[in-house]
Amino acid sequence: MASIRLFVSFVLLSGAFCRMEPVPLVIWHGMGDSCCNPESMGYIKKIVEKKIPGIYVLSLKIGSTLIEDMENSFFKNVNDQVTLVCDMLAKDPKLKGGYNAMGFSQGGQFLRAVVQRCPTPPIINLISVGGQHQGVYGFPRCPGESSHICDWIRKMLDLGAYTKEVQDRLVQAQYWHDPLNEEEYRKKSLFLADINQERFVNTTYKKNLMSLNKFVMVKFLNDTMVDPPASEWFGYYRSNQATETIPLNETLLYTEDRLGLMEMDQAGKLVFLGVEGDHLHFSKDWFYKNILPFLQ
Template sequence: MLLKGLLGLAPVFAAAFAGTPVVLWHGLGDTCCNPLSIGGFTSYLERELNGTKVLSLKIGSNFVDEMKNSYLMNSNDQVAEACKIIREDPDLKNGYHAVGFSQGGQFLRAVAQRCRNPPMKVLVSLGGQHQGVFGLPRCPGSSSTLCEYTRKILDYGAYWSWVQNELVPAQYWHDPNDEQTYANKSIFLADINNERVVNQTYRENLSKLEKLVLVKFGADSIVQPRESSWFGWYKANQDVAVSDMEDTALYKEDRIGLKTLKESGRLDLLEIAGADHLRVSEKWFTENIINRYF
């Protein structure tokens, strides 16, 4: 009888030890629940966090739609859908941590800036493209056809209106040789980076994070330049030399709250030396993210 009683209390003990829920957002060409990628990572996190809820965002009704949406669904619509999912989940009402993989990093940053309730507490961006990309040397994801289509269209006209509205990587394409066109035409990245006008709500909301953790992959072959993962970007009118985050106008003018976060000790820059894009081990993540921030 005693054993039966203790077993009956197991869910109560598990709930007591469960921590802040975690929301995940996958990258280009991936899906929420693929056991070989984010699905496997979700299971690992649930084990490491003693049954804490882990929600992997699903933008689409099935595997095929979700993969296509990662390439072809307007980023602003994806962020709005993610905000709705998060807002309507009762388990997240007291706040949550977030982990973004590749483009999921800037998407979750947009969630933090646009959708404060429930509050995001810690945002971890793994290989995000926070200042955008200028080049797709090796498209990731499961569909080579979609990848090649994306590359060709970007080469022709990343800032054409129909491309901006329908091709996700175009929405964070950032041409350092034509900053004015980027600022005027980019429908997603230029907006969340306050390139046209300073949206104080975006700035204030990001500044409310307990921690912003930006992870750069030292041998990243996807993100060009790889310093974009740390908000670094090319110096003016060329695409070779790169400025660190602290030397960019985005930081100096504190347009989205990066300077506020850094000066208050709430912005951490981590690097996985010698690692290609998203090549992160469970051991590294446990030691450097879970044990420090979750």
């Protein structure tokens, strides 16, 4: 009798495993983009759904319309955006068991803030595609359709990236990292200095980031958009100059282990991927080969 019950339990358990749904995926777009652009996030959603039948893919929309979503990628306080997204994800019943997250460009560091600040529901794997985790120090070019906005951004940053008005208003100023004036950056950066633990160490941020199974960072090896491209692998300019860059393992964030990145690295949780091409330029085959395994 016991053996029969064991057999029945095994059959039922096997059936349950067979019916398990894929891990959901949450996507956050980059600057000047929107949740559902068929040439960008809509395309990513489509090819993921094709390869992983039945997967729930949520592409985040910050605002009530696609135009508002795009505008908010330039002009809505990042901390407010992260709070909005945390609330949105917590209320989504399809995510309650956990999900993978994939951020494109600035969406990469925004989703990292979600990991650090909002552990429920949990993010399993975080994939940052061209995210600027140490910030930027320049805007060498911008999307053509948003050229007027990019001109305005440059003027605002020229006036003073760390003034309260610019920090409150301009998204890109909130991850502007001036290596020539680190003290002002640490003191006045509204967003990046906080999530990078550059004022004080929030042990909860560190614990939450270390809970990831994998933190995947994609760097575009011919990037002309991000200055410096090393930021995509958590590297940055050496302090007090804007010429020489250093890798993650030479930064204070790593050697002082403010975020737990050293421990994550030693545990094999950090994954560094390089792809030939300019910012966010990759092929479908490259995506399937290198990114899809972290979503399955």
